[in-house]
Amino acid sequence: MIGMWSNQTLLAMDGLILVSFWKPLVLLATLCGWAWIVSNVYDKHAARFFLPRENWNLAHLCVGLVAVVVGFGLPIAEPWAFFVSWPAMTLLLIGSLAAYAIAANRDERVPENFKIGLRMLSEMQKKREAKKAVKSLAVVKLAIRGMDKQLVQPPQAETPEYEVRAAAEDVYIKALLARASQVDLTPGKDQTYLPVWLVDGVKSQGEAIPAAMAVKIMDFWKSCAKLDVNDRRRKLTGDLVVEKDGAKHKVRLTSIGVTGGMRLTMLFDPDIAVKRAATDLGLLNEKEPLNQLDTLRAIVADEKRGVVVLAGLPDGGRTTTMYTIAAMHDAYTQSVQTVEFEPQLQLEGVRHQAFDAQAEGADFGTMVRSMLRRDPDVLAVAEVPDANTAKEIAKSDNDRTRVYACVRSESAVAAVEGYVRAVGDNALAAKGLRGVVAGRLLRRLCPNCKVEYAPAPELVKKLTGGEAKVERLYKKGGQVLIKNKPEVCPTCGGGGYLGQEGIFEVFPIGDEERELIAAGNFPGLKAAFRKRGMPSIAQAAIRKALMGITSVEEVQRATTGPAPAAQGAAAAPAKA
Numbered sequence: 001m002i003g004m005w006s007n008q009t010l011l012a013m014d015g016l017i018l019v020s021f022w023k024p025l026v027l028l029a030t031l032c033g034w035a036w037i038v039s040n041v042y043d044k045h046a047a048r049f050f051l052p053r054e055n056w057n058l059a060h061l062c063v064g065l066v067a068v069v070v071g072f073g074l075p076i077a078e079p080w081a082f083f084v085s086w087p088a089m090t091l092l093l094i095g096s097l098a099a100y101a102i103a104a105n106r107d108e109r110v111p112e113n114f115k116i117g118l119r120m121l122s123e124m125q126k127k128r129e130a131k132k133a134v135k136s137l138a139v140v141k142l143a144i145r146g147m148d149k150q151l152v153q154p155p156q157a158e159t160p161e162y163e164v165r166a167a168a169e170d171v172y173i174k175a176l177l178a179r180a181s182q183v184d185l186t187p188g189k190d191q192t193y194l195p196v197w198l199v200d201g202v203k204s205q206g207e208a209i210p211a212a213m214a215v216k217i218m219d220f221w222k223s224c225a226k227l228d229v230n231d232r233r234r235k236l237t238g239d240l241v242v243e244k245d246g247a248k249h250k251v252r253l254t255s256i257g258v259t260g261g262m263r264l265t266m267l268f269d270p271d272i273a274v275k276r277a278a279t280d281l282g283l284l285n286e287k288e289p290l291n292q293l294d295t296l297r298a299i300v301a302d303e304k305r306g307v308v309v310l311a312g313l314p315d316g317g318r319t320t321t322m323y324t325i326a327a328m329h330d331a332y333t334q335s336v337q338t339v340e341f342e343p344q345l346q347l348e349g350v351r352h353q354a355f356d357a358q359a360e361g362a363d364f365g366t367m368v369r370s371m372l373r374r375d376p377d378v379l380a381v382a383e384v385p386d387a388n389t390a391k392e393i394a395k396s397d398n399d400r401t402r403v404y405a406c407v408r409s410e411s412a413v414a415a416v417e418g419y420v421r422a423v424g425d426n427a428l429a430a431k432g433l434r435g436v437v438a439g440r441l442l443r444r445l446c447p448n449c450k451v452e453y454a455p456a457p458e459l460v461k462k463l464t465g466g467e468a469k470v471e472r473l474y475k476k477g478g479q480v481l482i483k484n485k486p487e488v489c490p491t492c493g494g495g496g497y498l499g500q501e502g503i504f505e506v507f508p509i510g511d512e513e514r515e516l517i518a519a520g521n522f523p524g525l526k527a528a529f530r531k532r533g534m535p536s537i538a539q540a541a542i543r544k545a546l547m548g549i550t551s552v553e554e555v556q557r558a559t560t561g562p563a564p565a566a567q568g569a570a571a572a573p574a575k576a
């Protein structure tokens with residue numbers, strides 16, 4: 001067949017293939033560019049502003065067909081043809097684009113910033129860059145805001161700042177997953193820092209972080225709260241609001257220099273943590289004498305105001321108890337005030353006074369005295385740090401002012417004894433005392449996974465003194481059966497406990513007790529409290545085990561340790 005073709009034809013074909021190889025491509029590319037604009041930009045634009053979209057598309061199509069005829073119709077093998085057909089085709093296509101642009105830009109339905117022009121290209125470029133930026137930030141999971149509500153901007157991906165940000169977020173996210181109320185980053189061994197979580201009052205450790213990274217993480221969080229990152233020694237405090245998947249938490253940051261570096265504490269939702277209704281504190285609310293709630297209400301309502309001692313250990317729920325009791329007074333008919341080192345919460349109607357320890361000549365006792373001089377109805381003193389403060393409280397006007405004196409102590413009797421010793425005058429201290437409330441915290445069993453069991457008779461005897469019949473108790477689970485397979489309990493995350501509540505001693509102080517106190521007879525005071533049949537902290541804890549709120553193991557943990565109060569657990573059983 002090839003033999004039949006003349007040499008000339010073959011040459012012409014060569015020419016077509018070799019010379020014009022790029023020419024059809026240029027024509028095609030021009031056509032494609034035009035088609036893209038018409039279908040992707042113009043069609044949407046017309047639809048958006050209710051321009052006659054179908055008519056325009058038809059018009060573009062017609063022009064396009066003519067352009068194809070012009071572009072590809074001329075004898076393309078001729079060397080000159082392309083240089084006529086391509087400009088002609090381009091002109092036609094540009095003409096169709098321009099026609100729409102002119103018509104659309106004249107139309108009053110199209111707002112100024114949507115007019116068609118070269119500016120559109122730069123807008124599109126901007127949009128594309130914004131999309132790219134969002135993509136590169138997709139791994140940042142937290143929205144972090146300082147108290148000025150300004151968002152802390154995430155850094156670009158693959159930068160060192162980004163790595164720090166991700167690691168800092170990780171500390172927060174892991175703490176929240178663990179249901180921690182607080183996380184400390186604190187110096188550990190071998191140039192590392194340890195995250196320590198506080199979950200329902202119990203500490204647990206996370207994986208060590210190399211010191212170099214930990215310092216950057218701490219600096220990052222500090223800078224979010226606008227704290228001085230160069231000050232690694234003094235105590236600095238700042239607040240943040242952190243949001244993840246719609247869940248917002250207030251975070252109180254505290255940094256302070258410690259041995260081996262700096263400690264950063266993140267306290268989650270400090271105000272919620274100290275806010276409870278009186279009925280939700282954990283006070284026993286059973287038949288007399290097991291009704292601590294009513295006993296406390298009676299103490300609060302006592303017309304003879306005087307002094308009530310509130311006792312607890314650090315992190316033992318004492319601040320919550322103080323706020324709750326302060327809130328039991330009507331702040332609208334009475335003047336209710338507090339004096340605190342760090343107010344955690346603003347109670348409605350209550351005047352909170354913060355003590356600034358760094359101010360010149362600052363003295364807590366002096367501040368308490370000056371507040372008492374103004375005759376408030378109620379003054380809650382969050383700390384009795386020295387004898388001077390105790391003396392000022394004891395000298396207060398017992399008929400006019402109710403003072404709540406918060407002391408560090410593990411039991412009611414020890415608290416009263418400590419307070420009286422600090423005052424240094426038994427008779428003066430005894431005269432004003434109206435009651436004492438001591439408390440600590442106990443973990444509640446997770447209701448979703450707690451495990452029921454029939455206790456051995458010896459255990460029941462030990463718990464109740466043999467008076468009560470106990471058919472079932474509960475212990476922690478941590479797992480649930482899902483489709484007959486044990487899985488980590490989704491409610492508590494496998495810990496077996498969920499939340500905490502208080503266990504208390506609530507004792508009114510009457511004439512008999514005041515005499516014993518004035519005489520310095522504290523064992524006698526203890527006996528007098530016991531005689532009333534009101535439960536001790538250990539007995540209150542046992543009640544909670546019997547009610548299925550907690551486990552016997554947790555009763556042990558919460559009532560032993562630093563607290564001698566627990567010694568009475570078996571010896572002085574609760575009356576069931």
Ligand SMILES: [Zn+2]
Nearest residue numbers: 446449489492
């Ligand atoms: Zn559970």
